[in-house]
Amino acid sequence: MKYILPILKLVFWLALCQLPSLVAAGAVQANLDWFHTLVQPPFMPPDAVFGMAWGVLYVLLGVAGFLAFRNGLSAARKPLILFIVQLALNAWWTPVFFGDHNPAAAFVILLLIVAEGAWLAKALWAKSRPAAWLMLPYGLWLLFAGYLNVGVWVLNA
Numbered sequence: 001m002k003y004i005l006p007i008l009k010l011v012f013w014l015a016l017c018q019l020p021s022l023v024a025a026g027a028v029q030a031n032l033d034w035f036h037t038l039v040q041p042p043f044m045p046p047d048a049v050f051g052m053a054w055g056v057l058y059v060l061l062g063v064a065g066f067l068a069f070r071n072g073l074s075a076a077r078k079p080l081i082l083f084i085v086q087l088a089l090n091a092w093w094t095p096v097f098f099g100d101h102n103p104a105a106a107f108v109i110l111l112l113i114v115a116e117g118a119w120l121a122k123a124l125w126a127k128s129r130p131a132a133w134l135m136l137p138y139g140l141w142l143l144f145a146g147y148l149n150v151g152v153w154v155l156n157a
Helices: 004-016 019-037 047-069 077-099 103-127 129-133 135-155
Strands: none
Touching: 004 047, 019 047, 019 077, 047 077, 047 103, 047 129, 047 135, 077 103, 103 129, 103 135, 129 135
16 A cells, blocks of 8 residues: 555656657657658658657656655755756647747757756756656757757758
8 A cells, every 4th residue: 555655656757757749749740741851960760769769768757757756846846847847848849840840949949958957957966866867868869859950950951
Protein backbone atom coordinates (compact mmCIF):
# COMPACT_ATOMS: atom_id res chain seq x y z
CA MET A 1 0.00 0.00 0.00
CA LYS A 2 2.84 2.41 0.78
CA TYR A 3 4.11 2.09 -2.81
CA ILE A 4 0.87 3.16 -4.49
CA LEU A 5 1.30 6.92 -3.97
CA PRO A 6 4.88 7.03 -5.32
CA ILE A 7 3.81 4.93 -8.33
CA LEU A 8 0.89 7.29 -8.98
CA LYS A 9 3.22 10.28 -8.74
CA LEU A 10 5.61 8.69 -11.22
CA VAL A 11 2.76 7.90 -13.61
CA PHE A 12 1.53 11.49 -13.29
CA TRP A 13 4.94 12.93 -14.21
CA LEU A 14 5.43 10.47 -17.06
CA ALA A 15 1.98 11.36 -18.46
CA LEU A 16 2.50 15.10 -18.00
CA CYS A 17 5.74 14.96 -19.96
CA GLN A 18 4.01 13.24 -22.87
CA LEU A 19 1.72 16.24 -23.47
CA PRO A 20 4.13 18.03 -25.84
CA SER A 21 4.22 14.92 -28.03
CA LEU A 22 0.43 14.92 -28.23
CA VAL A 23 0.48 18.54 -29.39
CA ALA A 24 3.27 17.78 -31.86
CA ALA A 25 1.86 14.64 -33.45
CA GLY A 26 -0.82 16.32 -35.52
CA ALA A 27 1.43 19.11 -36.78
CA VAL A 28 4.19 16.68 -37.75
CA GLN A 29 1.93 14.17 -39.50
CA ALA A 30 0.08 16.85 -41.45
CA ASN A 31 3.31 18.42 -42.69
CA LEU A 32 5.73 15.56 -43.34
CA ASP A 33 5.31 15.95 -47.10
CA TRP A 34 6.38 19.60 -46.80
CA PHE A 35 9.31 18.66 -44.55
CA HIS A 36 10.57 16.02 -46.98
CA THR A 37 10.70 18.60 -49.81
CA LEU A 38 13.21 20.70 -47.84
CA VAL A 39 16.96 20.57 -48.29
CA GLN A 40 18.21 18.78 -45.18
CA PRO A 41 21.48 19.51 -43.36
CA PRO A 42 24.11 16.78 -43.04
CA PHE A 43 23.46 14.23 -40.27
CA MET A 44 19.67 14.60 -40.46
CA PRO A 45 18.39 11.39 -38.85
CA PRO A 46 15.55 9.34 -40.35
CA ASP A 47 12.05 10.26 -39.19
CA ALA A 48 11.80 7.24 -36.89
CA VAL A 49 14.81 8.42 -34.86
CA PHE A 50 12.95 11.58 -33.84
CA GLY A 51 10.02 9.62 -32.43
CA MET A 52 12.29 7.26 -30.53
CA ALA A 53 14.54 10.04 -29.23
CA TRP A 54 11.67 12.21 -28.03
CA GLY A 55 9.95 9.19 -26.50
CA VAL A 56 13.04 8.47 -24.41
CA LEU A 57 13.62 12.14 -23.59
CA TYR A 58 10.05 12.65 -22.40
CA VAL A 59 10.40 9.60 -20.15
CA LEU A 60 13.65 11.03 -18.74
CA LEU A 61 11.90 14.35 -18.14
CA GLY A 62 9.05 12.52 -16.40
CA VAL A 63 11.46 10.67 -14.12
CA ALA A 64 13.28 13.96 -13.43
CA GLY A 65 9.97 15.59 -12.49
CA PHE A 66 9.11 12.68 -10.22
CA LEU A 67 12.51 12.76 -8.50
CA ALA A 68 12.45 16.52 -8.02
CA PHE A 69 8.88 16.80 -6.78
CA ARG A 70 8.16 13.44 -5.14
CA ASN A 71 8.23 14.97 -1.66
CA GLY A 72 5.69 17.62 -2.54
CA LEU A 73 5.42 20.88 -4.38
CA SER A 74 5.23 23.38 -1.53
CA ALA A 75 8.96 24.18 -1.45
CA ALA A 76 9.44 23.77 -5.19
CA ARG A 77 7.52 26.62 -6.77
CA LYS A 78 10.33 27.98 -8.98
CA PRO A 79 11.48 24.59 -10.34
CA LEU A 80 7.86 23.56 -10.88
CA ILE A 81 7.08 26.71 -12.87
CA LEU A 82 10.27 26.25 -14.89
CA PHE A 83 9.34 22.63 -15.56
CA ILE A 84 5.88 23.55 -16.84
CA VAL A 85 7.29 26.40 -18.96
CA GLN A 86 9.82 23.96 -20.44
CA LEU A 87 7.06 21.60 -21.51
CA ALA A 88 5.01 24.47 -22.93
CA LEU A 89 7.94 25.83 -24.95
CA ASN A 90 8.66 22.34 -26.20
CA ALA A 91 5.04 21.93 -27.29
CA TRP A 92 5.13 25.33 -29.03
CA TRP A 93 8.13 24.58 -31.26
CA THR A 94 6.50 21.89 -33.40
CA PRO A 95 3.41 23.81 -34.56
CA VAL A 96 5.63 26.77 -35.45
CA PHE A 97 8.21 24.72 -37.36
CA PHE A 98 5.88 22.21 -39.01
CA GLY A 99 2.47 23.90 -38.90
CA ASP A 100 3.59 27.42 -39.82
CA HIS A 101 6.53 26.21 -41.96
CA ASN A 102 8.67 28.74 -40.14
CA PRO A 103 12.12 27.38 -39.23
CA ALA A 104 13.38 30.88 -38.34
CA ALA A 105 10.74 31.48 -35.67
CA ALA A 106 11.09 27.88 -34.50
CA PHE A 107 14.82 28.47 -33.99
CA VAL A 108 14.08 31.46 -31.75
CA ILE A 109 11.77 29.22 -29.72
CA LEU A 110 14.49 26.57 -29.60
CA LEU A 111 16.94 29.12 -28.20
CA LEU A 112 14.37 29.87 -25.49
CA ILE A 113 13.96 26.15 -24.81
CA VAL A 114 17.72 25.67 -24.43
CA ALA A 115 18.15 28.71 -22.16
CA GLU A 116 15.12 27.85 -20.05
CA GLY A 117 16.22 24.20 -19.92
CA ALA A 118 19.60 25.23 -18.50
CA TRP A 119 17.80 27.38 -15.92
CA LEU A 120 15.54 24.43 -15.10
CA ALA A 121 18.50 22.06 -14.71
CA LYS A 122 20.13 24.54 -12.32
CA ALA A 123 16.90 24.80 -10.29
CA LEU A 124 16.54 21.01 -10.24
CA TRP A 125 20.11 20.66 -8.99
CA ALA A 126 19.01 22.19 -5.68
CA LYS A 127 16.04 19.78 -5.44
CA SER A 128 17.50 16.55 -6.78
CA ARG A 129 20.88 16.06 -8.39
CA PRO A 130 19.74 12.87 -10.19
CA ALA A 131 16.84 14.88 -11.66
CA ALA A 132 19.26 17.55 -12.86
CA TRP A 133 21.54 14.92 -14.42
CA LEU A 134 18.56 13.49 -16.31
CA MET A 135 18.32 16.85 -18.08
CA LEU A 136 21.74 16.31 -19.72
CA PRO A 137 20.59 14.02 -22.58
CA TYR A 138 17.67 16.39 -23.18
CA GLY A 139 20.01 19.36 -23.37
CA LEU A 140 22.39 17.57 -25.73
CA TRP A 141 19.50 16.58 -28.01
CA LEU A 142 18.23 20.18 -27.97
CA LEU A 143 21.65 21.38 -29.14
CA PHE A 144 21.58 18.83 -31.96
CA ALA A 145 18.01 19.87 -32.78
CA GLY A 146 19.22 23.47 -32.90
CA TYR A 147 21.84 22.51 -35.47
CA LEU A 148 19.20 20.73 -37.56
CA ASN A 149 16.73 23.61 -37.20
CA VAL A 150 19.22 26.25 -38.26
CA GLY A 151 20.42 23.99 -41.08
CA VAL A 152 16.91 23.65 -42.47
CA TRP A 153 16.37 27.39 -42.09
CA VAL A 154 19.59 28.41 -43.85
CA LEU A 155 19.47 25.77 -46.60
CA ASN A 156 15.88 26.64 -47.50
CA ALA A 157 15.88 30.44 -47.10
